[in-house]
Amino acid sequence: MQFLENLLNNLDNFLIVVFAIGALMGGIMMLILRDPMDVAISLVSAMMFLAGIYGLIEVHFIAAFQVLIYVGAVMVFMIFIIMLLSNCDKSMMNKYSPMLPYTLTISMMFFICFFILFTKIDITHINRLTSFSVSDFSKVFMREYWFQFILVAVLLLESVVATITILKPQFPNILDNLDTAEVKNG
């Protein structure tokens, strides 16, 4: 009973630990699994766990963006491409490059350096992580960072134009075929 009371009192911390373990497991499975579709599902699960962590540390709008943009747009696009190519390419099943031992050594050194650095950050003067509401975010966003956002939006538009420019010479009838498919389906 005491255990349950403690658990309920610290439920958010307990859930953060659970979600962190889930995100780590998703990342590790990305390294271990061979099939790109399994890797994509692992990445989606890691992103969902991270969205849960964002929600628990009270940055709800970042959690919503994580689910909407990363999982809802980027990963759906990626899974679509994997489904398009997976039957054609036998190299999908190749696993690791010969650089595995060197890479693991360097990654471990990197990990240890950052672990020491992050555990030494002095946070004794911080009582708790500050939560940001949507209104705080919107005020700062619209007053101070609107120009940067427009620049980033233009970058996104340019990337869409670049995509069409890259694909159009290789598939000249791609837009016509889409129109024909719509007519047939209609």
Place this chain on the structure above:
Amino acid sequence: MDKANGLLILAMTLFTIGLTGVIIRKNMLIILMSAELMLNGVNLSLVIFAQMQEVVAGAVLVFMAFVVAAAEIAVAIPIVLLLFQKKNSLDINEYSDLKG
């Protein structure tokens, strides 16, 4: 260990796992996905640092990083498709003749 320290270590671990994936995997799509994992780790650390300093600008930067990640994928996927059309393979070793 405090919650902020723990989350920073999680962010750093995700970044390291993504970096390892970028170097050791051979499939282009998996390399792209590993880069996304690195970006997720960086985003988490940005949010934690913004909360520690009580600065909303960090969260704004994370939002812009989301948009840039979407743009990156929008450009990368057609390139992957075109490379696949050339050699019918996504193995990066097949494209070693691209190195200048």
